[in-house]
Amino acid sequence: MASLExxxxxxxxxxxxxxxxxxxxxxxxxxxGVLGAALVAIVFASAIFAPLIITHDPTRIxxxxxxxxxxxxxxxxxxxxxxxxxxxxMMGGRVPLLVAFASLGSSLAAGLVLGLIAGFGxxxxxxxxxxxxxxxxxxxxxxxALAIIGLLGPSLASMIFVIAITSMxxxxxxxxxQTEALRNSEYIAAERTLGAGTTRILAVHxxxxxxxxxxxxxxxxxxxxxxxxxxxxxxxxxxxPPTPDWGAILNDGYNYIQQTPWLVVGxxxxxxxxxxxxxxxxxxxxDMFDPKLRKDL
Amino acid sequence: MWIYLLKRVFLAVAIxxxxxxxVFMMIHAVPGDPAVALLGPRxxxxxxxxxxxxMGLDKPLAVQIxxxxxxxxxxxxxxxxxxxxxxxxxxxxxxPYTIELIFVSILWAVAIAVPLGxxxxxRRNSVIDQLVGIMAVATIAIPSFVMAVYALLIFAVTLHxxxxxxxxxxxxxxxxxxxxxxxxxxxxxxxxxxxxVRASMMEILGENHVRMxxxxxxxxxxxxxxxxxxxxxxxxxTILGVGIAWLLSSAVFIEVVFARPGIGxxxxxxxxxxxxxxxxxxxxxxxxxxxxxxxxSDLIAASxxxxxxxxx
Numbered sequence: 344m345a346s347l348e349x350x351x352x353x354x355x356x357x358x359x360x361x362x363x364x365x366x367x368x369x370x371x372x373x374x375x376g377v378l379g380a381a382l383v384a385i386v387f388a389s390a391i392f393a394p395l396i397i398t399h400d401p402t403r404i405x406x407x408x409x410x411x412x413x414x415x416x417x418x419x420x421x422x423x424x425x426x427x428x429x430x431x432x433m434m435g436g437r438v439p440l441l442v443a444f445a446s447l448g449s450s451l452a453a454g455l456v457l458g459l460i461a462g463f464g465x466x467x468x469x470x471x472x473x474x475x476x477x478x479x480x481x482x483x484x485x486x487x488a489l490a491i492i493g494l495l496g497p498s499l500a501s502m503i504f505v506i507a508i509t510s511m512x513x514x515x516x517x518x519x520x521q522t523e524a525l526r527n528s529e530y531i532a533a534e535r536t537l538g539a540g541t542t543r544i545l546a547v548h549x550x551x552x553x554x555x556x557x558x559x560x561x562x563x564x565x566x567x568x569x570x571x572x573x574x575x576x577x578x579x580x581x582x583x584p585p586t587p588d589w590g591a592i593l594n595d596g597y598n599y600i601q602q603t604p605w606l607v608v609g610x611x612x613x614x615x616x617x618x619x620x621x622x623x624x625x626x627x628x629x630d631m632f633d634p635k636l637r638k639d640l
Numbered sequence: 641m642w643i644y645l646l647k648r649v650f651l652a653v654a655i656x657x658x659x660x661x662x663v664f665m666m667i668h669a670v671p672g673d674p675a676v677a678l679l680g681p682r683x684x685x686x687x688x689x690x691x692x693x694x695m696g697l698d699k700p701l702a703v704q705i706x707x708x709x710x711x712x713x714x715x716x717x718x719x720x721x722x723x724x725x726x727x728x729x730x731x732x733x734x735x736p737y738t739i740e741l742i743f744v745s746i747l748w749a750v751a752i753a754v755p756l757g758x759x760x761x762x763r764r765n766s767v768i769d770q771l772v773g774i775m776a777v778a779t780i781a782i783p784s785f786v787m788a789v790y791a792l793l794i795f796a797v798t799l800h801x802x803x804x805x806x807x808x809x810x811x812x813x814x815x816x817x818x819x820x821x822x823x824x825x826x827x828x829x830x831x832x833x834x835x836x837v838r839a840s841m842m843e844i845l846g847e848n849h850v851r852m853x854x855x856x857x858x859x860x861x862x863x864x865x866x867x868x869x870x871x872x873x874x875x876x877x878t879i880l881g882v883g884i885a886w887l888l889s890s891a892v893f894i895e896v897v898f899a900r901p902g903i904g905x906x907x908x909x910x911x912x913x914x915x916x917x918x919x920x921x922x923x924x925x926x927x928x929x930x931x932x933x934x935x936x937s938d939l940i941a942a943s944x945x946x947x948x949x950x951x952x
Contacts, residue, residue: 375774477651478658481934483926485889486907490923493911494666570783574893577785578908597789597897600797607793611786622781 376627382620386613390436399427401434402585410603420605422595428609431587436613438581438588442499442572446506447561454511455557458518459545463526469519476512484509485574497580506568514557521553559632563625566618573614589613644942652935659927660712663920664705694721717921722913727921731903735925737807738902741894742887744818745825746880753830754873757837761845761872762864769838776831785893788824792897795820805899821894825887833876841872874944881937885930 389396398418399405405425413420419428461472488505495501525531525548534544575581576590577597584591589610596606692698699707711718717727760769779787796804808817844850845868853863892904899905903922910918 375777474651474654474658478655478662481655481659481885481927481931482923483885483888483930485892486904486923486926489892489907489911490663490919491666493914493916493919566781574783574785577893578896580908580911593786593789597792600789600793604793604798607789611789614786615782618781618783619778622777626777 373627375623376630379620379623379625379627382616383624386436386617386620387440389433390440393433393437397427397430397433399430401426401430401587410599410606412603413605419609420603422592422606423599426585428592428606431592432589432609432613435587435589435592435610436617438499438576438586439569439572439590439617442503442506443565443568446503447510447564447568449503450507450511451514451557451561453507454514455518455550455553457511458515458553459522459549461515462519462522463541463545463549472515473519476515479509479512482509485571488571488575489578489580492575492580497575497583499582502572502575502581506571510564510568514560517557517560518553521556522549525549525552555632559625559629562621562628565625566621569614569617569621589617641943645939648935648938648942652931656928656931657709659931660709660924661705663923663927664708665701691721694719712924717924718917720915720917722915727917730906730918731921731925734901734903734906737900738888738891738895738904741818741821741825741891741900741902742884745822746829746883746887748822749826749829750833750876753833754837754869754876756830757834758841758864758869758872760834760838761841761868762860764838764842772831772834776835779831780828782828783893784824784828784890785897787827788821788894788897791820791824807900817898817900821898821900824894824897825890828890829883833879836875836879837872840875841868844868844871874941878937878941881933881935881940884933888926888930 398416403426405421405427407425408417408421409423409425411417411421417427417429419432422428422431457472457476461469487509491505491508492501495504531544531548534548539547572581573588573590573593576588577594579591579594581590582588591610592606593610593614596603596608596610599606689698708718715728717731719725720727720730723730756772760766760772763769792804795802802820803817804820806817808814841864845864850863850867853867854860888904891902892908894900895902895905896908903926907919907922909915910922
C-alpha cells in the first residue's frame with residue numbers, strides 16, 4: 344500500500360475558520376473515524392470471541408457436502424474439504440492480528456533503539472545506520488519478503504520477522520530525525536550541564552517526545568501489515584494449513600472460483616473490513632493528534 | 641547540482657552493493673544446504689559434492705561473493721541448475737510482461753486521477769470531491785490481490801466479459817488480457833494520485849502568481865488548467881519513482897491471480913521450488929530497478945526544486 348500522505352487533510356488558505364463546510368468536513372472525518380473504530384472493534388471481537396461464536400470445528404474435515412452454498416447449518420457454506428467456512432473465517436482473524444502486533448511491536452522497539460542511537464550517537468554511526476535503513480528500504484517489499492520466506496521456510500515466525508525488518512527503517516528514520524532536532528535544543532543542553540548522563544537524557548527527555556508520533560505512524564501501518572500477511576498466506580507462503588487464515592481461505596476460493604463464489608466472499612470481505620477499519624481509524628487518530636506527521640519523511 | 645548528482649549516484653551504487661551482499665549473505669546464513677534442499681533427501685554424497693562444485697559452493701564465502709560480483713559486472717546473474725539455463729535469460733524473458741503491466745496500469749491511473757484531482761481542487765468540498773476522497777482512502781486500503789480476485793470473480797467467471805488467465809497472443813488480444821490485471825494494479829493509484837494532485841494544486845492556487853492572474857480577470861478554469869496544473873503534476877512524477885517498488889510488489893500478486901507470465905510469478909514459482917539462483921537473480925534485478933527509479937526521481941526533483949538538494 345502506498346503511503347497515505349496525499350490524503351492528509353488539506354492545510355491551506357481555503358479554510359475559513361468556523362465555516363459551515365469545515366464543520367461538515369470535520370463531521371465526515373469523524374464519521375469515517377467512528378466507522379473505522381466500529382469495524383476494528385468487530386474484527387477484534389470476532390477474533391477474541393471466535394471460539395464461542397463458531398458453529399463447527401474450523402479444522403475438522405467433514406464427510407458432508409463440499410463447496411456447499413450457505414445454509415442454516417453452514418452459514419457461509421463449506422470449503423473443498425467440507426470444512427465450515429463461517430467458523431474458519433471467524434478463527435481466521437487471529438493470525439493476521441497476531442502477526443500485525445508481533446511484527447509492528449518488534450519493529451517499533453528496534454526502530455526506536457536504532458533511531459535513538461543514530462540521532463544521538465557519533466556521526467559515523469549515524470551515517471552507517473542511515474545507509475542500512477536506505478538499503479533495506481530499497482528492496483521492493485513483497486519480493487524481498489518472498490525471498491526471505493523462501494529461505495527460512497514459510498511459517499508464522501518468518502512472516503513476523505520479514506514484516507518487522509521491512510517496516511523498521513521508516514520508524515528508525517523518524518526517531519532519528521526527531522532525536523537529532525531535540526539533541527541541539529536548549530533544555531537538553533541545560534540537562535547535560537546539570538550532569539545528566541546520556542541514558543537519562545534519552546529515557547526521560549527524548550523518548551517521551553518521540554514515542555507519540557511513532558505510535559500514530561505504527562497504527563497507520565496496521566492495515567498494510569494485515570494486507571501483507573493476507574497476501575503471503577494467499578500465495579501459500581504464510582501460516583501452514585490447516586490453520587484458518589483469511590488469506591488462505593481467499594486462496595481456496597480462488598482455486599475453486601469456478602465452482603463457488605462463497606469462499607472468495609468469506610476470505611475477501613474480512614480482509615477488506617479489517618484494512619478499511621484500521622485505515623479509517625489510523626487516519627482519524629493522526630488528524631486528531633498529529634496533522635503534520637509524515638511530512639518530514 | 642553536479643555535486644548532488646555525484647553524491648546521489650554514489651549513494652545508489654553503495655546501496656546496490658550492500659543490498660547484493662546482504663542477499664548473498666542471507667542465502668548462506670540459512671541453516672541447511674541449498675544443494676541438499678535442491679536434490680532432496682535421497683541424494684548421494686557424490687551428487688551433493690558435484691552440485692556444490694557446479695554451484696561454486698565449495699569455495700570460501702568471500703571468494704564466492706567476489707566471483708558473484710565479477711559475474712554481475714558481465715551481466716551474468718548465475719546459472720540455474722534446474723532448467724540448465726542462465727538466470728539472466730530467464731529473468732529478462734519475464735521482465736517485459738511485468739513492465740508492460742506496470743506501464744499500462746500507471747498510464748490509466750494517471751489519465752483518470754489527474755483530471756479527478758484537478759476537478760476536486762477546483763470544486764473543493766463538492767459532492768464529487770467528497771466522494772473521490774472517501775473512495776481514494778478505500779481503494780488505497782484494500783489490497784490489490786483482493787481487488788484482483790473479486791474482479792476475476794465478477795467480470796471473468798460470472799459475467800464472462802473478459803478473459804481470466806494468461807497474457808494473450810498478439811497486440812489486441814494482449815490488451816484485452818491486460819484490462820483486469822491493470823485495473824487491479826492501478827485502482828489504488830487512482831485514489832493516491834488524485835489526492836496528491838488535489839493537495840498540490842490547492843497549494844499552488846493559493847500562491848501569488850495565481851492571485852495575480854486572477855486579478856487580471858482570467859477565468860478560474862483557465863488559471864487552473866494553464867497555470868496551476870502543470871506545476872501540480874510534478875509531485876506525481878517524483879512519487880512514481882518511489883512507487884515502482886509498490887508497483888512491483890502488487891504485480892507479484894496480480895500475475896499469480898491472473899496466471900500471467902512476469903517476474904512476480906517467476907519469483908513465487910522459484911520460492912516454491914526452492915530455486916535459490918532464480919530467487920537471488922530476481923531480487924537483484926528488481927532491487928536495481930527500484931534503486932534506479934528512486935535515484936532518477938530524486939534527480940528530477942532536484943533539478944526542478946533546488947531546495948531538495950541539501951537534504952542528502
